[in-house]
Amino acid sequence: FEAHLGLEWLDPENVTRLCKAVPTRLRVLELALDGGSKGMPLPHIAGIALARTMGEMRFLIDAALTFANCEMADGIVCQIGLGLGRLRDFGNLRSVKLKFFRCTAISDDGCIQMVKELPGQLEKLTLDFSRCDKIGTRTLRCVARYLRLGLRELCLGFNFCALTDVGLVDLCNKLPSSLLLLDLGLASCTQVTGASLVKVAQHLPEGLLDARLDFRRCCSRLNESVERKAFRLPSTLRSLEVSLWSCRGIQEWGLLDWVVTAKGQVSQFRLDVKKVGGISNKWMEGLTAGLAGMGNLALLQLHLTECPEITGIGIVALAKSLDGMVGLRDLELCIPPCGTSAAPMNNLLRVLPTKLLRLHLNFHSCVISKSGLQELADRIGMMESLWFCKLILDKVVTVVDERIKALCAAWADAPVQVLHLSVRHTKIASGGVAALAANLPTTVVDLHLDFEGCSSVQDPGVQALARRLPTALRRLMANFTSCAVSQRWRQQFDSLAEFHDKVSCMVARGKPAPKRVTK
Numbered sequence: 391f392e393a394h395l396g397l398e399w400l401d402p403e404n405v406t407r408l409c410k411a412v413p414t415r416l417r418v419l420e421l422a423l424d425g426g427s428k429g430m431p432l433p434h435i436a437g438i439a440l441a442r443t444m445g446e447m448r449f450l451i452d453a454a455l456t457f458a459n460c461e462m463a464d465g466i467v468c469q470i471g472l473g474l475g476r477l478r479d480f481g482n483l484r485s486v487k488l489k490f491f492r493c494t495a496i497s498d499d500g501c502i503q504m505v506k507e508l509p510g511q512l513e514k515l516t517l518d519f520s521r522c523d524k525i526g527t528r529t530l531r532c533v534a535r536y537l538r539l540g541l542r543e544l545c546l547g548f549n550f551c552a553l554t555d556v557g558l559v560d561l562c563n564k565l566p567s568s569l570l571l572l573d574l575g576l577a578s579c580t581q582v583t584g585a586s587l588v589k590v591a592q593h594l595p596e597g598l599l600d601a602r603l604d605f606r607r608c609c610s611r612l613n614e615s616v617e618r619k620a621f622r623l624p625s626t627l628r629s630l631e632v633s634l635w636s637c638r639g640i641q642e643w644g645l646l647d648w649v650v651t652a653k654g655q656v657s658q659f660r661l662d663v664k665k666v667g668g669i670s671n672k673w674m675e676g677l678t679a680g681l682a683g684m685g686n687l688a689l690l691q692l693h694l695t696e697c698p699e700i701t702g703i704g705i706v707a708l709a710k711s712l713d714g715m716v717g718l719r720d721l722e723l724c725i726p727p728c729g730t731s732a733a734p735m736n737n738l739l740r741v742l743p744t745k746l747l748r749l750h751l752n753f754h755s756c757v758i759s760k761s762g763l764q765e766l767a768d769r770i771g772m773m774e775s776l777w778f779c780k781l782i783l784d785k786v787v788t789v790v791d792e793r794i795k796a797l798c799a800a801w802a803d804a805p806v807q808v809l810h811l812s813v814r815h816t817k818i819a820s821g822g823v824a825a826l827a828a829n830l831p832t833t834v835v836d837l838h839l840d841f842e843g844c845s846s847v848q849d850p851g852v853q854a855l856a857r858r859l860p861t862a863l864r865r866l867m868a869n870f871t872s873c874a875v876s877q878r879w880r881q882q883f884d885s886l887a888e889f890h891d892k893v894s895c896m897v898a899r900g901k902p903a904p905k906r907v908t909k
Contacts, residue, residue, distance in 0.1 A: 391416050397460065398426035402433040402612045409440035417446070425459035432457065437466030441473035448480040454487040454516075462493055464500025471504030478509040485514035489547070490522055497524040502532045510538045518547030520575065530557035531750050534564040541566050547575040549604075558586040562593035570599045577633075583611040583639075591623075591765075598624045602631040606662075609637040630657040635693075636665040658689040664724075669697040674704030678711035688716055691722040695752070702725055702734035709734070710742040713741040722750040732759035739765040744772040752782040763793040771800035780810040791822035798829035808836040815843035823851030827858035834860045842871040849879045 391412060397405065405423075412419070417847060421440070423432060436759070444453065457466070477483045486508060490496060501519065508515075517533060519525040542825065544565075553576060559795065565572070568680060574584055574590070587609055594601060601623075623630070660680070663669050681687065692708075694700060705728050710720075721743065735758045742749075749770070758766075770776065778802060783789050794813070801809070818841065828835070837860075841847050850874050859866065870880065 391418070392420040394422040394424070396424050396426055396433065397430040398428055402436070404432055404675045406436040406768070407808040409436045409443060412440070412763040414443060414446040415449055416447055419450060420454040420728075421459060422456040422458070425637035426732050427459070427667070429461055429494075430458050432462035432466065432738050434463065434466060434878040437462060438469050439694065439847065440688055441466070441469035444470070445476035447477065449482055450477060452485040453483065453484055454485075456487075456489040457493055458489075458491040460493050461495050464496055464503075467496050467500035471507035472879075475580070477773065478511075481511060481837060483509050484512060486512055487514075487516035489518040490804060491518065492521040494521075494523050496522055498526060500530040500825050500887040501525060501529045505529070505532045505536050508536060512538075512541060514543040515541060516545040518545070518575070519547040519551055519683060520547045521810040522551060524552075527550035527554045527557035530558045530826040533597040534560040535567055537564050537570065538565045539658055540568055542568060543571040544569060545571075545573040548579060549575050549577040551579060553579065554581045555586045556896055558582065559589055562589045563904040565595050567595045567597060569595050572598060572600070572767045575604045576608055577604050579608045582608040592629075595623050595633060596624045597626050599629060602627040603635045605637060606633050606635040607637065609634065623655075624729040625655060627656055630656050631658075631660040633660075634666055636663050637720055645751035649788065655686070656684055657686045659684065659847040660689075660691040662693040663697065664693050665696045666855040668699070670699040671701055671704040671707070674700060675707045676807055681711045682714060686717065688717055689720040690715070693718075693724040695724045695726050695754070697726050700728055701732055704728065704735035707739055709738040709741050712738070712743065715743055716745070719746060720748040721746055724746075724752040724755060727755045727757065730757060732757045732762055736762035736765060739769065744769060745775070746773050747775055748776070748778040749773070749776060749781040749789050753786060754782055755785045758783075758786055758788055760793060763788055764796055767793075767796040767800040770797070770804070771803060776801070776804050776806055778808045779804075779806050780788050780808075782812045784812055786813075786816060789816035789818055791819055791825065794822035794827075795819055798826045801831060804831055805833050806831045807833055812840040816828075817846065818844050819846035820848045820851030821856075822848055824854035830858060830860050832860050833862055834873065835862055836865045837863060838867045840869045842869050846874055847875065849876055852879050
């Protein structure tokens with residue numbers, strides 16, 4: 391049974407009636423209640439009815455409940471826990487997912503009672519209290535005491551909650567050795583410091599396969615001597631995702647140790663260090679040395695934007711490590727502007743792996759020469775199995791019609807299904823848009839084009855694009871803000887796309903470019 395309901399459009403009596411009428415012989419239950427922008431209240435009678443109905447589902451294996459933007463009391467949360475607790479004797483329940491998003495009325499008191507009632511034979515547990523202001527350390531410590539041997543997947547979301555290091559220390563000390571997946575969401579927990587990151591690294595259980603750690607905007611400075619000794623990864627780890635976005639106090643050597651200890655084992659590596667202070671060329675050289683040791687790497691995502699200390703030396707080091715990644719299939723790079731020379735970016739584009747299935751490059755405001763863009767076109771032309779391609783070339787001054795034509799010709803025969811191209815505030819004109827239209831792969835299902843600020847894009851380019859849409863297209867988004875496109879052709883583009891076969895979503899927006907006034 392699966393239902394997603396918007397409370398702001400439903401009568402409270404109907405919600406209560408539905409909760410009472412849920413069948414009791416279910417094996418899988420997924421129910422989502424959304425209070426909408428107004429934060430509608432969940433009727434107390436409905437919550438009690440749902441909890442009692444769940445307590446009678448003796449065959450239930452998987453239970454997933456989501457409450458978003460709901461005004462609900464602690465009493466309902468307690469009753470949900472009691473309902474799940476009644477299933478303990480039947481022994482069938484294996485997976486529980488409880489998500490409370492922006493439910494600002496619930497507190498630690500209610501959540502603690504709910505956690506205490508959860509059955510102990512669970513293999514998968516998800517608890518998400520993101521943006522619940524009154525949830526904090528007490529709830530996390532209760533979760534830590536509840537954890538039992540046999541739990542294989544643990545996903546905890548405490549984003550924007552009042553957490554401290556004390557709760558995380560308790561959690562790390564109680565992580566069961568049977569754990570295969572650990573997902574910790576602690577974004578914007580401002581009282582959490584870097585000491586917690588060290589503690590998590592010290593206590594990742596041996597046997598863990600997948601670790602996802604989100605510490606965005608919450609870590610403070612660490613002692614360097616502590617960092618060098620603390621970071622350790624399980625020998626069984628296959629996937630590692632670490633997000634330290636805007637953690638300006640984290641010192642670079644602490645991050646480096648995550649990669650150095652992962653040599654030869656991790657096949658999927660994601661690292662987000664956007665706006666992190668101390669990310670320098672020396673750190674990039676250490677990072678790339680660690681990446682070179684990952685012989686089985688199939689997925690690599692690096693977000694390095696807004697790290698001003700990275701220069702061309704760091705980009706060259708990254709290029710050297712990419713040159714040896716023959717098994718890479720998924721590549722995502724977000725690179726910051728790194729000086730006035732185009733040589734580092736040209737070197738990076740020259741060694742892009744050619745066996746990729748998915749490619750995402752964000753080179754916003756980077757210095758790339760015309761030969762570098764030609765290298766990019768040549769490498770994409772060699773990617774015979776590429777199905778996802780996303781290129782962000784905003785404010786790259788060398789993006790002109792000639793280079794766009796070469797780039798479009800490269801993917802014309804590729805089996806690309808998702809194509810996103812952003813060339814905001816570049817010198818592309820109608821000829822480049824027409825070339826793009828003429829070389830769109832016939833297999834494209836999702837197309838996203840952004841020409842904002844390209845004042846040379848005029849009616850002929852939009853006309854060519856509107857008339858050459860692929861027949862397989864399902865979703866199309868186009869942005870012509872501040873382009874020299876007349877209102878007449880904007881409307882015609884909308885109508886052509888609207889009546890195009892099977893296009894389900896179309897957004898064509900924008901304002902004409904301002905007219906120049908000459909005195």
